[in-house]
Amino acid sequence: MTIPFFDGHNDTLLRLTEDARPDKRDMFINGKNGEGHIDYPRARKSGMAGGFFAMFPPPVKASVANVAAPDFTKGDLPPLLDIANAQKSTNAMAALLLQLERDGVLKVCRSAADIDGAIAQGKLAAIFHIEGAEAIDTDFQAFEILYAAGLRSIGVTWSRANAFGTGVPFRFNADPDTGPGLTAAGKALVRICDQRGVMIDLSHLNAAGFRDVAAISTKPLVATHSNVHAICPCTRNLTDWQLAAIRESGGVVGLNYATGFLRPDGKFDADTPIEVMVRHVDALVEALGEDGVALGSDFDGAMVPKDIGDVTGVPKLLQALLDKGYGEPLVRKIALGNWLSVIARTIG
Numbered sequence: 001m002t003i004p005f006f007d008g009h010n011d012t013l014l015r016l017t018e019d020a021r022p023d024k025r026d027m028f029i030n031g032k033n034g035e036g037h038i039d040y041p042r043a044r045k046s047g048m049a050g051g052f053f054a055m056f057p058p059p060v061k062a063s064v065a066n067v068a069a070p071d072f073t074k075g076d077l078p079p080l081l082d083i084a085n086a087q088k089s090t091n092a093m094a095a096l097l098l099q100l101e102r103d104g105v106l107k108v109c110r111s112a113a114d115i116d117g118a119i120a121q122g123k124l125a126a127i128f129h130i131e132g133a134e135a136i137d138t139d140f141q142a143f144e145i146l147y148a149a150g151l152r153s154i155g156v157t158w159s160r161a162n163a164f165g166t167g168v169p170f171r172f173n174a175d176p177d178t179g180p181g182l183t184a185a186g187k188a189l190v191r192i193c194d195q196r197g198v199m200i201d202l203s204h205l206n207a208a209g210f211r212d213v214a215a216i217s218t219k220p221l222v223a224t225h226s227n228v229h230a231i232c233p234c235t236r237n238l239t240d241w242q243l244a245a246i247r248e249s250g251g252v253v254g255l256n257y258a259t260g261f262l263r264p265d266g267k268f269d270a271d272t273p274i275e276v277m278v279r280h281v282d283a284l285v286e287a288l289g290e291d292g293v294a295l296g297s298d299f300d301g302a303m304v305p306k307d308i309g310d311v312t313g314v315p316k317l318l319q320a321l322l323d324k325g326y327g328e329p330l331v332r333k334i335a336l337g338n339w340l341s342v343i344a345r346t347i348g
């Protein structure tokens with residue numbers, strides 16, 4: 001039995017665009033080289049129905065490796081990223097996503113109905129997501145262009161500051177209450193996203209920014225790839241009051257597979273049992289209810305448990321939930337149904 005699942009976050013477009021080799025489409029479509037965590041053949045084999053395809057504009061001088069396993073001991077915010085560099089990398093990732101759509105392996109979904117259609121056609125259902133709004137100007141001209149290209153989900157910040165707000169630095173044994181809230185432009189962005197049906201993603205945003213989004217947005221609160229702070233007390237994870245606010249709003253949290261955000265010791269160590277992931281799911285179900293928990297792997301952007309390995313390991317996580325006594329209907333909601341529901345209620 002293969003249970004179909006939808007994934008709240010992958011950095012596959014970043015991995016492919018940063019690869020110096022020219023045959024990026026071949027790497028994705030045919031799984032040429034079989035590297036990284038996600039390509040089309042492995043996605044199909046695993047039961048992946050689709051997911052949020054993030055466009056993360058990387059720091060000018062950083063490798064995927066040090067983004068995948070950030071150093072908790074440094075604890076400072078990376079420098080600001082200028083809009084020219086952000087648009088350059090975002091254009092490359094958006095172009096690749098649109099090319100893959102033309103190639104016929106995925107569909108850029110602009111609504112929950114589009115996702116149903118993509119699944120029915122046997123295509124991967126992709127949500128166009130930007131992780132950090134650095135590529136958007138405060139007059140929102142680039143917003144219009146990206147929206148027309150399919151943008152339907154925005155993380156206001158990555159773990160740095162930008163014109164809209166401030167993200168959390170990567171710190172362990174630390175609270176996400178680390179700095180100022182949204183700027184005036186950030187508050188305007190939230191209102192525009194609400195009006196236009198663009199999901200706001202709270203992962204990476206600091207506590208003050210989270211409070212601002214919760215106060216302004218009329219939509220369910222969503223953290224696409226975050227875990228439980230009470231189990232792994234790093235700034236990227238959600239504290240009790242944040243989980244309560246998400247539940248109150250009818251929102252969703254996607255389980256992040258990054259070992260440093262799973263383990264009680266905060267170590268980025270692939271030797272992390274799937275049981276630790278199940279502990280977070282248990283706590284998320286407890287905090288959010290059965291409608292509030294979903295998946296948000298961070299594939300191709302994080303070091304994941306070796307027993308998961310890549311996207312073909314997701315069925316092992318779902319099996320571990322079944323083995324723990326989760327009924328199949330609930331596992332199917334965590335895998336797919338809860339994302340479809342919250343996407344319908346935010347994007348439309």
Ligand code: ZN
Binds near residue numbers: 131203204
């Ligand atoms: Zn992230």
